[in-house]
Amino acid sequence: MSSEVKPDLNHFLSGHLVVNKDRKIIFCNDYIHELINQSDNKVIDTPISKYITKASNIFLDSYIYPLLLTDSTAQEIQITWLNSNGEKIPVIVNIKLDKDGLSYWSVYICINRDKLQNEWLSANKKLEKQSQELFNLATTDPLTGLLNRREFQEQTKKLISQTDRSASTFALLSIDVDFFKHVNDTHGHQVGDKVLIHLAKLFNKNRRANDLVSRFGGEEFILVLPDITNEDAYQLAEKLRLNVERNPIDNIQITLSIGLVVTKKAKKVNLEQLLKTSDKALYMSKATGRNKTSVAELE
Amino acid sequence: MGLRNMSSVVLSNNVKVIGPKGAPTLMLAHGFGCDQNMWRFMLPTLEKHYQVVLFDYVGSGKSLLTKFSKEKYSALEGYAQDIQDIINELKFTDVTIIGHSVSSTIASIASIAMPNIIKKIIMVCPSPCFLNCPPDYKGGFERNDLEELIGLMDKNYIGWANYLAPLVMGTSQSQELIGELSGSFCSTDPVVAKSFANATFFSDYRHILQDIKCPVLILQSSSDALANVSVGEYMASRIPQSQMVVIKAEGHCLHMTDYDYILPIALKFIEPS
Structure with missing residues (x-):
């Protein structure tokens, strides 16, 4: 029976993208279409920069691409996806760069993880503030x-x-x-x-x-x-x-x-x-x- | 006492002075997320003609992290103090500063504090304010964009702790060039990187432009995601003695990607023949 299973990337609950040297999308699965909220023919040949936020683009230029060019992989990196309605969706990406300059992206939605992180960050901020106040009081x-x-x-x-x-x-x-x-x-x-x-x-x-x-x-x-x-x-x-x-x-x-x-x-x-x-x-x-x-x- | 303090600034800011003694002093001030290493492409030419002063801001590169204070370095004045301390301790009397990006603003603050010593500034891809302030100023970013960028720094904490490439080199640069430029990442401590990022991205120093009394050369890139040409034009129109040259180039790091092109322009400005 197992020989009859044909792996189909569209069955996975994760996004898969191939981006060429010019940073244009040349392949993507259904998960990406849903994420972008757009049909196939519009996504292919579009620059990846269009589907991530401005901040994420800066991050891509200053951190992710240099990292790829040094290590060939960039893993567990959070950026923000931008769908065709202008909605922002936090995603985690794992990317591998091959020697021909093609990059293979795995993309996972991380809305809940992001919420948790935000809570953690704001708790941390609050603690820092309180500890500063206590320090001032004590000194x-x-x-x-x-x-x-x-x-x-x-x-x-x-x-x-x-x-x-x-x-x-x-x-x-x-x-x-x-x-x-x-x-x-x-x-x-x-x-x-x-x-x-x-x-x-x-x-x-x-x-x-x-x-x-x-x-x-x-x-x-x-x-x-x-x-x-x-x-x-x-x-x-x-x-x-x-x-x-x-x-x-x-x-x-x-x-x-x-x-x-x-x-x-x-x-x-x-x-x-x-x-x-x-x-x-x-x-x-x-x-x-x-x-x-x-x-x-x-x- | 003087000696002790001098060596302390040299250590805290990892100061290096190279080039012929007695030659005019040229101080190179690196931008956000980087260190003095980013000047390496321009250095061979500059050190022939000038006494070149290289340094890392406290918290960047090989500076002394123990000297970092969140309070002092939460505003650009703290970084300007680094420049002033170096000038004071090494007793320079006539200094030209080349500042990249936010360091153009930092150098301006220092020059207003010591107008008789800082005689000229060359600004590479400067911006006095990254935020859009309608109706007449377009820094290029909404507050949300920049808050998100800081958020990404928090959420990708470990990565930034290891390295941070020179910010934005332009997407159409060849991969080989980006590879070469990022070959040696600049090391930046994450807590410091965040303070520097906050001080850089949320500040507005447009009001000091008119107080810069020394001649200023603005080198702007024709396609720069962080500082667009109109930002350079805005600055040139407000700095009393300024000239602006737009370099047909991609990215925010002209001193790394187009150094051959900007060197003669910079040399001519420092020493008009």
């Missing part, structure tokens, strides 16, 4: 938008280990608002918040691309400035301090006490040492009348 201070204490510590530790290898220096500024409790007590917490936001903006405005600016806690900010000399770091501290002294915020006179420490070339430090030293400098500023920048040397 920034909600009031000022600056790095929070934890992220500051993470990033500074990274910077310290990079600096260990590169033999350059960086500075750390501890900045504290003088008599901030008094501002809160006299003008209320909302005004206190305004002051903190104003300062965060000022520090951000003066930061270089690689500087770290953080709200370390309460009314204390820490700035980390990579690749900077002692003098430049001191000047920046003074620039910030004078800017605040000369420009009242919401008609309130604010001043800053600053502690500065600069690392030494090729000398290893850790975050605790740095914070301890800048804190010492900050304490000196507070103890000697506030509204000033003091420098402490690393031990």
Whole structure:
């Protein structure tokens, strides 16, 4: 009985096409006619480009044909079919190119697979967005938008280990608002918040691309400035301090006490040492009348 | 410090400087989905006359992938920053840029940021905006087309991770030529390719054309599925010091398919005798 079975490509639930060197269709089975929604005589000798979308044509030129010419096959590739009514149908194609330049296409409709993929892609997009939001929540201070204490510590530790290898220096500024409790007590917490936001903006405005600016806690900010000399770091501290002294915020006179420490070339430090030293400098500023920048040397 | 940073840009962007020292500086900026390898046909001639600077944008070719930031490279300004960083670190003072496709826009952004250094731009198959913006601009694509293209990149993820041929070489090129051109595919990371594709295809930089202060040569292909002749004409009419030459050719990669033809035109523009 088996000898009586005559394989007929029209019986298969898959499209079969032969495309010549000029990318014109020279053979196709019934599945393709149904896909295109057109009878045989119109399909033959028509460029394949007519039956796939513009995007798919770009994909064909930039990926599928170069791949065929390199490997002779291109498998499991999704493009979009365009039928004679202008409807778009996602299809998977497997293509083989022979040495005479004829390409043999197998075409399968993949509407459901495409739906699944779209769902997966949009879920992925949503997850990416959520993870970014969570990252932002976990790393920034909600009031000022600056790095929070934890992220500051993470990033500074990274910077310290990079600096260990590169033999350059960086500075750390501890900045504290003088008599901030008094501002809160006299003008209320909302005004206190305004002051903190104003300062965060000022520090951000003066930061270089690689500087770290953080709200370390309460009314204390820490700035980390990579690749900077002692003098430049001191000047920046003074620039910030004078800017605040000369420009009242919401008609309130604010001043800053600053502690500065600069690392030494090729000398290893850790975050605790740095914070301890800048804190010492900050304490000196507070103890000697506030509204000033003091420098402490690393031990 | 200078040295350290210099070597870091050289590494991040896989910068190569070739040709005679002291010769005028010519920077070659590759287009979407490719790398500096795409200039290989023009290079033998150019390196005789110029100090040629080749590089890969971060995320393309042999650049340092670790330097890629989705935020920075989601807009063409991020890529323009790559060009500016290279110029700054290598201390070039007088630069001509040849940019392919989207790199023409990237070079324009850089030139507006450093008008005293970037003195001339040659644009190969440029487009400031791939979208149709009726009534007076036809970028060639509807938003749907381009969204679908990005979708195809997602859905054929693994393929794009391996290679991406120079975009659109024209269907009527001989198979031998396409075979040769795609012989060495450009490697592109899929996440990066998608960011670059988004930045390239959905941006509209028509408004900066009038701010380009340096002389510009526009080389447009007479039959290019990505950038049609009217796009070149639109650009030429808005860039103050521009001239346009339409090359009778097929495809979007004149510097690979018709380099013999465009080389003398480019050389004449760089150094008018």
